[in-house]
Amino acid sequence: GESVGLHLPTLSVQEGDNSIINCAYSNSASDYFIWYKQESGKGPQFIIDIRSNMDKRQGQRVTVLLNKTVKHLSLQIAATQPGDSAVYFCAENMGDSWGKLQFGAGTQVVVTP
Amino acid sequence: SQTIHQWPATLVQPVGSPLSLECTVEGTSNPNLYWYRQAAGRGLQLLFYSVGIGQISSEVPQNLSASRPQDRQFILSSKKLLLSDSGFYLCAWSLAPLTDTQYFGPGTRLTVL
Numbered sequence: 001g002e003s004v005g006l007h008l009p010t011l012s013v014q015e016g017d018n019s020i021i022n023c024a025y026s027n028s029a030s031d032y033f034i035w036y037k038q039e040s041g042k043g044p045q046f047i048i049d050i051r052s053n054m055d056k057r058q059g060q061r062v063t064v065l066l067n068k069t070v071k072h073l074s075l076q077i078a079a080t081q082p083g084d085s086a087v088y089f090c091a092e093n094m095g096d097s098w099g100k101l102q103f104g105a106g107t108q109v110v111v112t113p
Numbered sequence: 114s115q116t117i118h119q120w121p122a123t124l125v126q127p128v129g130s131p132l133s134l135e136c137t138v139e140g141t142s143n144p145n146l147y148w149y150r151q152a153a154g155r156g157l158q159l160l161f162y163s164v165g166i167g168q169i170s171s172e173v174p175q176n177l178s179a180s181r182p183q184d185r186q187f188i189l190s191s192k193k194l195l196l197s198d199s200g201f202y203l204c205a206w207s208l209a210p211l212t213d214t215q216y217f218g219p220g221t222r223l224t225v226l
Contacts, residue, residue: 032213043119043203043217044157089156091215098164099145099209103157 010108013084019077021107023090026071030092034101035064035075038087047075047088077109085111115140119204119218126225132177132191134221136204139185144206146187147215148179151201163187164209199225 013019025033031052036044050057050064050073057064063076073090087108091101116139126132138144145164149157159172161179169179176195180188187204201222205215 034214036217041220041222043205043220046214046216049214093213097210098162098170099207099213099215100147100159100162101213101215105156 009105010110012110012112013080015080015082015111015113017080019075019080019084019109021075021077021088021090021109023073023075023104024071025073025090025092027092027094027102028071029095030102031095032093033064033066033073034091035062035073036089036091037084038089038106040086044089080109080111082111082113085109115206115216117204117206117216117218119202119221121221122219123222124224126194126223128196128225129193132189132194132198132223134189134202134204134223136187136189136218137185138187138206141185141206141208143184145209146181147205147207148187148189149203149205151203151220153200157203161189194225196225199223 034049035047037047038044048059048062048064050066055066061078065074077084087106089106090104094100118137120135147162148160150160151157161169161171163169163181166181166184177191201220203220204218207215
């Protein structure tokens with residue numbers, strides 16, 4: 001079936017460097033994508049979202065890029081900090097009226113000093 | 114502002130015992146509500162969603178059930194727990210179809226022994 005998946009299960013980043021987390025999606029009907037951050041033992045926290053009519057959206061230290069041609073989504077974190085260590089999930093909407101989301105498997109980001 | 118609560122935060126139950134997890138949302142009306150389960154180191158599996166009082170849709174067959182007795186209250190239950198019911202249970206809300214963004218609660222860690 002159609003699904004959202006992540007390329008790298010674990011990403012090790014040195015503090016101060018930029019992080020790039022990738023996500024592939026296959027549902028061409030999806031028009032809304034979200035990135036969540038989940039710290040250990042906590043619920044996922046909304047980071048940033050993007051609609052399919054956009055290619056790029058920026059937040060505070062985070063940028064989401066959407067490439068609809070190759071169905072690829074990425075999250076860039078600038079100047080990665082120890083507090084950025086977490087699991088990051090991408091999610092796509094299912095195109096229904098109930099707001100259901102399809103989540104990827106997640107990428108563990110480990111920030112090293 | 115909107116907030117979402119879940120309790121208990123942690124629960125240890127014997128196999129065959131009943132279960133009741135509660136989720137409440139504050140600061141919004143008529144939200145869509147969702148129950149997810151997350152196995153250790155895994156992604157989120159949608160269990161149930163609700164678009165209104167008494168309206169429950171199940172995503173996967175299992176020995177769990179859900180109820181929505183009030184607009185902002187969502188309950189996850191089981192009559193007899195299985196070992197495989199262990200996991201991290203997350204409740205989320207959204208204002209779909211206005212927006213598909215889901216916001217998560219802090220979660221309940223359930224261990225079935």
